[in-house]
Amino acid sequence: MRSTLGTQLTAGLLVGLARLLSGATSRWIDCQPDTCQRVYFANHTSHLDAITLWSALPRECRRLTRPVAAQDYWQKGPVRRYLSNKVFNALLIDRHNVKVHQSPIDLMIKAIGDTHSLIVFPEGGRTSGEEVGEFKSGLYYLSKKRPDLELVPVHMDNLNRVLPRGEFLPVPLLSCITFGPPIWLQAKEPKVEFLKRARESVIRLKDE
Amino acid sequence: MIEKTPEPTTIWLVGGVLVILAIATGAGQILKRRYDTVLNPAIVEQFHLRIRSWWIICSALAAAFILGRTATVILFGAISFFALREFITATPTRRADHRALFWVFFFFTPFQYVLVGFNMYDWYAVVIPVFGFLFIAGRIALAGDYKRFLQRIAVIQAGLMISVYCLSHAPALLTQDLPIADPSNSTTNQPAINLNGDSQTLTEETESSSQQRLNLEDKARLLFFFVLMIQLGDVAQYLWGKLLGRRVIAPEISGDRTWEGIFGGICTATVLGALLWWATPFHAWESATAAAIVTAIGFAGGMTMSAIKRDRGVRDYGTLVVGHGGVLDRIDSICFAAPVFFYLTRLLTSQ
Numbered sequence: 001m002r003s004t005l006g007t008q009l010t011a012g013l014l015v016g017l018a019r020l021l022s023g024a025t026s027r028w029i030d031c032q033p034d035t036c037q038r039v040y041f042a043n044h045t046s047h048l049d050a051i052t053l054w055s056a057l058p059r060e061c062r063r064l065t066r067p068v069a070a071q072d073y074w075q076k077g078p079v080r081r082y083l084s085n086k087v088f089n090a091l092l093i094d095r096h097n098v099k100v101h102q103s104p105i106d107l108m109i110k111a112i113g114d115t116h117s118l119i120v121f122p123e124g125g126r127t128s129g130e131e132v133g134e135f136k137s138g139l140y141y142l143s144k145k146r147p148d149l150e151l152v153p154v155h156m157d158n159l160n161r162v163l164p165r166g167e168f169l170p171v172p173l174l175s176c177i178t179f180g181p182p183i184w185l186q187a188k189e190p191k192v193e194f195l196k197r198a199r200e201s202v203i204r205l206k207d208e
Numbered sequence: 209m210i211e212k213t214p215e216p217t218t219i220w221l222v223g224g225v226l227v228i229l230a231i232a233t234g235a236g237q238i239l240k241r242r243y244d245t246v247l248n249p250a251i252v253e254q255f256h257l258r259i260r261s262w263w264i265i266c267s268a269l270a271a272a273f274i275l276g277r278t279a280t281v282i283l284f285g286a287i288s289f290f291a292l293r294e295f296i297t298a299t300p301t302r303r304a305d306h307r308a309l310f311w312v313f314f315f316f317t318p319f320q321y322v323l324v325g326f327n328m329y330d331w332y333a334v335v336i337p338v339f340g341f342l343f344i345a346g347r348i349a350l351a352g353d354y355k356r357f358l359q360r361i362a363v364i365q366a367g368l369m370i371s372v373y374c375l376s377h378a379p380a381l382l383t384q385d386l387p388i389a390d391p392s393n394s395t396t397n398q399p400a401i402n403l404n405g406d407s408q409t410l411t412e413e414t415e416s417s418s419q420q421r422l423n424l425e426d427k428a429r430l431l432f433f434f435v436l437m438i439q440l441g442d443v444a445q446y447l448w449g450k451l452l453g454r455r456v457i458a459p460e461i462s463g464d465r466t467w468e469g470i471f472g473g474i475c476t477a478t479v480l481g482a483l484l485w486w487a488t489p490f491h492a493w494e495s496a497t498a499a500a501i502v503t504a505i506g507f508a509g510g511m512t513m514s515a516i517k518r519d520r521g522v523r524d525y526g527t528l529v530v531g532h533g534g535v536l537d538r539i540d541s542i543c544f545a546a547p548v549f550f551y552l553t554r555l556l557t558s559q
Contacts, residue, residue, distance in 0.1 A: 023293060023297075158297065161297075161301065161306075164303050164306055167306050167307075169307075169310050170310075171296075171306060171309040171310050171313055172289075172293055172313055173293055173296055173297045174293055174294065174297040
């Protein structure tokens with residue numbers, strides 16, 4: 001899908017830029033980079049989150065990982081369109097008109113097939129960064145339909161200071177991305193319990 | 209910068225340091241093989257870390273010298289940028305500080321080094337302490353968040369002063385014009401005093417001799433001497449502290465900085481500074497004094513940064529975010545001593 005030299009160069013450039021600006025260190029705690037099918041779910045505090053998380057993955061994983069992003073933001077203007085369609089290979093979700101016969105979950109499942117991984121932000125939108133918000137139920141339905149997917153909790157620290165809500169110019173502070181041990185949806189686990197467990201698995205990484 | 213072959217003094221200075229480093233590395237390797245029986249492994253590990261950072265500092269400086277004056281200024285600019293980033297990350301800022309911080313990182317930091325690069329002393333001496341200070345306070349006030357206002361502007365200004373303003377005086381050693389003050393170096397250029405008292409020619413000739421400037425290589429050696437003294441003072445202080453350290457200066461701030469260590473460090477640096485006078489444009493007593501002052505200020509810098517770290521609850525800036533080098537840990541003493549050494553050289557070389 002992404003094969004032209006131009007997109008590869010842009011990707012390389014962006015990865016470098018994202019790493020420099022966010023000064024991101026990635027830590028893997030009880031989890032190793034792997035090309036198996038995964039869903040990386042993280043707290044969301046900045047527009048840089050998706051790019052930074054994507055850049056923090058090793059190249060082989062990055063090639064197979066598609067960030068799930070908001071269509072209204074990423075289809076605005078030619079630059080964002082080019083980046084989201086050609087470089088990140090993002091999966092854009094229309095937040096405003098959710099159709100019954102084509103729910104975002106179905107789209108995601110269709111899009112990953114049996115090779116790709118996803119990056120999702122289950123809080124649904126950006127938060128101020130002090131606390132991790134309540135998770136929306138998408139993660140639950142996704143793993144209900146595909147219980148084989150590894151759910152990797154990711155905690156993004158300090159990115160809200162690099163590029164907070166409502167700002168468009170970043171300040172190059174240091175940040176830290178922590179990948180934690182994968183979780184799975186357990187048999188007959190109620191939705192609320194599962195979402196709580198998932199949220200706690202992200203929060204726990206903050207203090208690791 | 210060094211287009212022709214380097215002067216013998218430079219070769220002696222740099223070569224000597226490289227030989228010492230090579231010996232230290234070898235000793236470290238031997239210690240590593242048998243440390244379990246001889247020494248505390250933690251000390252050996254510390255020794256290795258120090259040697260490694262020495263190699264990095266020396267090769268970075270050497271590379272910058274070979275590439276030229278501009279490369280040296282850019283190198284220090286990059287170090288400032290990374291140090292400032294560690295400093296601001298470790299200190300609390302609020303959302304409303306964002307725009308001010310943007311200007312601090314992308315305007316004041318590069319601008320300071322551009323001014324240093326072009327030797328605009330009148331400007332680089334005041335831009336950050338005066339205009340930066342006013343800008344930060346004003347910009348944060350405009351953002352409309354008054355919580356802990358004084359604290360926030362103080363923190364940002366302190367970060368900018370320590371990691372950018374102070375450090376930029378190290379490469380400024382290279383870019384500034386320094387007259388040759390040492391008569392023993394320039395006697396050959398001095399005109400014989402005209403006993404017949406032709407005052408007109410005398411003043412003219414004195415003027416032309418005061419036009420004598422240190423060349424770039426002299427100034428590069430001066431910068432190298434400065435960094436070397438700081439580093440050696442640091443090592444000596446550590447060793448004396450381990451050997452004789454009894455009275456800890458401020459146990460709350462740093463458990464291993466003792467009066468004995470600091471005194472021993474300053475004395476050692478004084479002796480080494482005197483022994484290395486030939487590498488500088490100074491007399492032996494001047495280079496000894498400079499070394500003593502610089503190491504003393506360097507210790508103050510190390511203590512200050514430790515106090516900030518203690519206050520923020522981080523052990524060192526390197527572990528603040530795992531995997532980062534901890535630039536600020538390595539340069540804390542250089543930051544503090546750079547402006548002092550800069551003005552000291554101006555003082556010592558002025559007639």
